[in-house]
Amino acid sequence: MKLTLASFVVLFLSFLLMLWRVPVERRRCVCDDDMNYFESYNDTYPLSAPFSSKDGIWYKIGAVSDLDTNSKSKSGKHLWRSYMLHGKLFVSNDHKEVKIVWDKNVIQLNGGYAHGGRAMELSDLKTFNGRLYSIDDRTGILYRIENDSVVLPWVVLPDGDGKQAKGFKGEWLAVKDNHIYVGGLGKEWTTTTGEYMNDDPMWVKIISHYGFVRHVNWKRQYIKLRKAFGITYPGYMIHESAQWSNVHKRWFFLPRRASHKIYTEKTDERSGMISPVILI
Incomplete structure (x- = not known):
């Protein structure tokens, strides 16, 4: 009995040692060699x-x-x-x-x-x-x-807080701190006649080069942009262009449309805007 137990212990320790000595190449992550979880940005x-x-x-x-x-x-x-x-x-x-x-x-x-x-x-x-x-x-x-x-589909982004079945209506892309930002319209989602539905377009997706996604509520930032032009809800501002400047350490936006009045599908067609906005 003692011999059998001793043999078992020796075999078990040998097995653990074998696992430890597996070459590094065989212990690396099982993923695409062109984009793996060990590569630097x-x-x-x-x-x-x-x-x-x-x-x-x-x-x-x-x-x-x-x-x-x-x-x-x-x-x-x-x-x-x-x-x-x-x-x-x-x-x-x-x-x-x-x-x-x-x-x-x-x-x-x-x-x-x-x-x-x-x-x-x-x-x-x-x-x-x-x-x-x-x-x-x-x-x-x-x-x-x-x-x-x-x-090639890389990441699927759900709307709003990331817990929605609908896909995110991404309108602009920017890079900051080695992450890619995907932003939406930046206004409350409403019906075609302006009735409020949700804040889903006011979220931003922040994605690492590994594909990890964070869903961040940017409502405060978008409201700050509107206030720069004296616009308050139900007035609105629609964004389809934004960039982060590594030189100035600020966000730069070029809004597509803006209005002091409530959104309607018909009047929105004549609410163009060409003024740049800087967000500190």
Whole structure:
């Protein structure tokens, strides 16, 4: 009996030692080698290096389309598409001239994930972690764009506090502190005639390069932006563009529409705005 017990102890200790000595390569996480949980943040920006001419500097830029209901492809039953276009932005040495030259080649981006029969309504492009990302404001899917042609679903963002069945209507992307921020309209969600429903569009999604998501209520920040123009509820301000400046350490917004009056679908069409807003 003593021999049997001793043998068991020896075998058990040998087993533990064997586990401990498993090579590091075999103990690493089981995940995509191109994006694993041990890789550090890639701060490459921009992805394409600017190039200088005698008159100024050229930057490579890109744009994507939001075709709304027209994003449904006629060639495929379960296919939706957006278009991406590359171009070059020129800034003169004296900063007095700016111009954009677009490429002739239009790239079609195809996707098959839809919500309510709609998809690939891409709102913004952003370089993050050395890759290119875009947000679909219909499904709430944050896509990674590979090789300028393939869209890979990376993170699915639920609306509001993250506990909603509906996808988040993401309208803008920004990078701050090695995280990508996905923001919405920044106003209360209402009916087409202005009746209040919820605050879901006033939440922001903060995502690490590992894909971990935090849902943060930004209602206070959005109200602060409105107050800068003397706008109070039921007046509103709609956002589709925001950037964090590492130089100024501030948020910069360029609101799309604003009104001191209650939102209605009809009057909103004539509520354009071009004034920039700085949020400390």
